[in-house]
Amino acid sequence: MADAKWGMVIDVDKCTGCQACVVACQSENNVPINTEDIFNQRRAIEWIRVERYWEGEFPDVKARFIPVLCQHCDDAPCEPVCPVFATYHNNEGMNVQIYNRCIGTRFCANNCPYHVRYFNFWEPEWPDTLTHQLNPDVTVRSRGIMEKCTFCVQRIRRTSREADRDGREIEDGARELSPACVNSCPTSALVWGDFNNKNSKVSNLAEKEMSHNGSHHGRGYKMMENLGTSPNVIYLKKIDKHAKETVAHE
């Protein structure tokens, strides 16, 4: 899988804000339970979160949803600032976070324009019985370290290893490979795959929706592209029949 470049295409026009991805992620990745106190302290951890923005006043009011997760930027601002290489870009196009290396300077979190890095302010706690649910493939993070979306790298590892063992090919969009959020999304707003595979769904979407040589002929945009982070997550613009066209990067 070393020649892959994983990425996601998120169709904002399909996202209903149902939060299925949020729980799917928490369940897969042993994200600690966000208690009421943790919300009040503004330390809740949601590797993928759904943001809601208001527009207008009653009765002409719109609420718009957008799922935000680690953009796995090619030029990630978080990577150069980590003093110990706890976060870096790997050869699969992913921005990875190595928990055991992390010392918790929180420099990366400050420098992330997408606010998708989360810090473990407390030791995560589960009641005894709930620990049976924890995914053994994912490290339970201790306090004092950063964590963030990994594109469910544990699934990539397990699936490619088992495919190697059994000598089979992995199809594009295979469920055992896809991140938990993508599998859960009821409206298929999230599509995930390999940008290096020219036949993958994400490549086709990128080809169709992104601008090429300056001609913009689709809905594709990258979030806050003006910062030069070159994310590996492509968003497809929300369609509002009453809206005037706006451009993501001014």
Added chain:
Amino acid sequence: MIPGDFQIRKPSRIQVLILGILGIGGLVGAVVGLVLGAFVITAWLGLPLDVFGLNEGPEQPIAFPHTTHVKSLGMDCTFCHRNVTVGAAASVPAVGLCMTCHKTIGDGNEEISKLRDYHSSGLPINWVRVHRVPDHVNFIHEPHIRHFGEKYGGPAGTCQLCHGDVGRMVKVKQVRSLKMGDCVDCHKANDAPTDCTTCHY
């Protein structure tokens, strides 16, 4: 300078010499000591007890003789550690597996009667772990066996690369540090991926 500010004699040449030698010697000594200390500490972190010659392997609830089974009987490692070619853990055999032979073999042996006691009482055997990697390391036996198996002809030849010649050990002990540096060196030598997410996620 008022007279009497400094009331010290000029040291003699020999004193200066001694002080100089002592000073330089002390500095060199400190550096050497630090380096040695660093090595000892690293070694201690690697294999704690080996440094002091104490590593003889833990006492097990049943003194299982690998020597008999592997060396004398020539059993393959995978006969008991079956999971090693499929998954993460090598796994210890179920008591039932032992009993396939030991129902009949080994009457009168104290250790085997212990085994039979376990089997009849239905309690699991709590073996003492010899090799352990921390939680944040996802070590999977299977790809290692697969890789080296191709090189050394099957799983049997590959186990000893990390575990030493278990067949000759009365008590199984850890022979490699199995610290990250150990893993990384081996991965480099074998062209295995050294991306951190190979093991850490």
Added chain:
Amino acid sequence: MGGSATAVAAAACGVPEKELLVQAPLEMPEDLVTGLDNWYATIDRQNRNGIGIVVRVMEGRAKKIEGNVDYPVNVGKHNAIADAGVQSLYHPDRISAPLVRTGERGEGNWEEISWTDAVSRIASRLEGVSGEELVLVTSPIGGHMGSVVNSFTDAFGSTHLQYEPLERTVLQASIKNVFGQDVMPDFDIENAAYVLSFGADFLNGWVSPVRFGRGYGDFRHAEGRERGTFTHIESRLSMTAANADDWIYVKPGYEGVLALSMAKVIIDEGLGDDAAVASLTQNGTNDLSQFDPSNVSAVSGVPAQRIREIAHEFATKRPAVAIGGGSAAAHTNGLFNLNAVHSLNYLVGNVNKKGGVIFNPMPPIGLPVGSRSSSFQQMSTLSDRMANREVKALFVREADPFYGMPSSSEVRKASFGVDLIVSFSGQFDDTTAMADIVLPEHNYLEDWGTDVPDPGPGYQVVGFQQPVVRPFFENRGGHLGTKNFGDVLITLGEILSNPLSLPGDDVKTFKDVVEQGARSLYGLNRGSVKSDDFRSFWQGVLQRGGWWDTGARYDGPSPTPPALPVSPQEPISGSGEFALVPFESAGLSDGRTSDLPWLQALPDPISTAVWHTWVEINNKKAEEMDIREGDVVEVTSPRGSIKALAYPHPGISPDAVAVPIGGGHLGGGRYSKERGSNVFSILEPLTDDKTGALAWGATRVSLRKTGDWVRLSKFENTKPDISEDTHRKIIPLTNG
């Protein structure tokens, strides 16, 4: 010596002792390979409408739930509630053994007893109790559990009420009235070009959100189709409304006249199907003139021009589908509203067609449908009977009427008139807290079962539920732990020498019933799993999570459109400044999933609030009343008052307030007990006059600031500013 030294050294470094041990089990189960996972297909029971799921099991523990790709209802998709099922399995407050009450009822003093003891105690208490005096209250049950319960009630002659707080009685009655169908039809959103929805929050909680969510995705963007247009009409900006192209605010209870007004526009402009128009208007004898948009505009609050526009769009963008439900049905004129809404479908000729309303066939092998709920009327009759000591024994399973019924405190009081209350819940919900004997049933991940999805996908489907893990409390021994509900009923029947009529001679347990059902399906020799022998059929069904036959579609007659309900009914509601709109938040459903921490911590899509009960109020109105976010507000109806935290936002009308359902449990474990307020408790017991359904949207309330302030836990920013993406750097828009 070396071993102990290592142990000491390791202990000093903080390695837990268990990590220094490797247990060699006695015998290794075949499929248990350390570190390898298996995915087992089963049925989700957390959602009100069962969806097919696969569960990842490692070393005997369920780890993750995902949608079953094969299952026709959800095709691999699931939602947050389904995902949180693993937490209900490993919930720290699950009941692990039969309990008998030791103190006064409701005091919460329990003693563990063995199953045999518990069952014999119940049996002895049931002696001399006539069938009428034994009442069974369950959630709507379909599939084989439904037939077992039916044979139990048949054997004892007892009453069976299928209770859920947000009942579907009105919807089912309307479907029967308008389409003549006994089972819910499927609304084929994915193929529709235009969706017009009245009050049905179908992306969030209504009927089958996963199925509709899947359809919605395709409706927006899919290969080979134009993007569909969606207009939602509701009194609150629900999650579904937020996703519509246009959200139209309508005064609560006036959905019906609005729909009729649209019908009038379509008929007047000659846009409707002629045959349908003739039938709907009884060949023009039905006078629709009173529904002229200009008249309706005044009562419904929707501008006449908008009514004409929407009617026009609805009639011209075909295929179009009109869906009614949710808050539109929750008024005293609920059935009128839904009849009017669903009649619109005839005008655009989409009935039993692709992209419209697709009828479902009756389930195969005579299985009961899973969502026949009893009306609130029947439940309040039960409450009266309980108060009058006419009920001697009450069995409650998976239902929580003491939480979900309006004026629940009175119902709870009435329960003191019952001699014996037996709860089968595995969790201390509000009803279980009042029980005399608790017989905890298996979690659905440990249990057998079948499910008939309602609505189905347009063809016959039977979902199969299998235990994906061994019962969690198995290690407590056979006399303690949990058991299957059906098995308990069968045992009770045997002990009271009133044996249940089970299908087949050697059918002894509920699992046998399920297997026997599979045998009947095998006998049909059609559908998704075909094989030569029953064993492999059985395995195939379990592997795929069910059986379905895409060919077995509705083949009944096409219904003739009934006359439009032309005598308008005004919704009746109490007095009070605000209309109260109770709604299902994303995670808590109708209160049944409040005990799961993931779902309590799940930000509500609109307010992003968590762990609390809040009251949504228009931001301008709140400013007028000097209410800020987090102000503790007393919401008072004639039936009582609750406290909730104010959340002002622009998505609600100034004359309505909305309160999420799911807070204020008196029981239910550490994550839900006494958390927030129960909005059901202040609902007026008004009913829809035709069906007797609870008009849960008809209560009016007044607000009062208490002066206290509590931080409203939520995911968005701390300040009560409105989050607005001013520069469109986050969500750029395009007009398509």
Added chain:
Amino acid sequence: MQEHVQLTQKQINEDLLTSVLGTPRWWWPALGFFVLVFLIGMSAFGYMLNQGVGVTGLNRPVFWGAFMVNFVFFIGISHAGIMISAILRLTQAEWRRPITRAAEVLTVFSLMSALMAAPLVHVGRPWRADLWVFPYDFARGVWINIRSPFVWDPSAVMTYLTASTLFVLIALIPDLAIIRDRSTGLKRKLYAGMALGFRGTPRQWKLQTIAGILLSALVLPVFVSVHSIVSWDFAVQIGPEAWHSTIFAPYFIIGAIHSGVSAVATLMVVMVWAWGWNKYITPDHLDAIARLLIIVATAWFFFFFLEWVFALYTLEPAEMAMRKLQVFESPWSWLFVVFLFTAYFIPVPMWLFRGVRRSLFWMFVTTILVNVGMWLERFLIIVPGLMRRSEFIFDWGSYHPSIIELAMVAMTFAWVGMGMLVFTKVFPLIPLFDIKEGMVGRDEIRIGRRIVPASIRE
């Protein structure tokens, strides 16, 4: 401009060794107070180690707070030492003599405080901070990321700490020799060791002087780099608005000098009050440092102004939102007003008056104000910048330090106080030899009709 108070060398020895050879009555209580605050802070730190960073007020997105403010603040304070010692020595400013050592010692202890604030208590897992500060990890084969300003930080700070410690030590040698000769027993042996056999021979004097000058010259680049690097901790970030500014390095350095020199002025006043060294630290000295401060403060204000010009010139909406928050929204608005007045608008106009410049009390008050203001300045840069009202308005959050955090902030201040007190007990805080040298340099003789200095500087 300097008054002529000629003191005998004996007098100088007696006066300036009071702190070492005698113990004033207030010394033990003062030390006790600082130790107590320090211990409270350490227990707070222990509590944090036990519980996690959750005990602070930090949250998402305000990941840095009082600790980082403190780090920048103490690095700023530490700039006094080099400013006074190196620059004034190289420019041969005569009035530096009595305050060089105090300034250098302040540098050393505030650098230690800075290290305490940032790598130690700041990180989530302090027990692994060695990976950052001493990153030579042979066992794992993973090294440090030299692209990170957090790697430049420790190297710059450590270099600076080494240089300033050397500075202090070299200047101490003649004074240690004096104490050695005035003590007996074990004490004498200890001082003898530290004095490295200094006997006041011309060659020793020469070496000592050259070492001082050389160090002054060599340390200047470090002086510039340390705070530049600290500013790059912020300036390399694209995330928070208003941080990625090219002006940051000089702006931080001049701000550091502002607060550092003010701190030295405060210290001078305290020294006079504590040991009555008014013969050595005269109003002339205060006057001189206040004049210097006027220049420094105004230069700093110019950079502060420039930063705003840059912000207002581009009118980037995100940055403007952040600036609006910084200036117009409570509580930042009143913190901003307090900052502006304490850091500039109160002290600088006051220093324009000769009476203020020469008054111990007023100099104490104004310089303390400057440092209050400068602490707030860093707070106002770091916290509102991180609150990020700008783009992801959806999850911006506020921050206020918790009690535990404040205890640790107090700990770093107490460390400086404690260090200074202990230092004065062991070493003279005013360099005896330097004063004497000044006295000699001040001797004048009449040659013909002209009065010329008696000695010529080397």
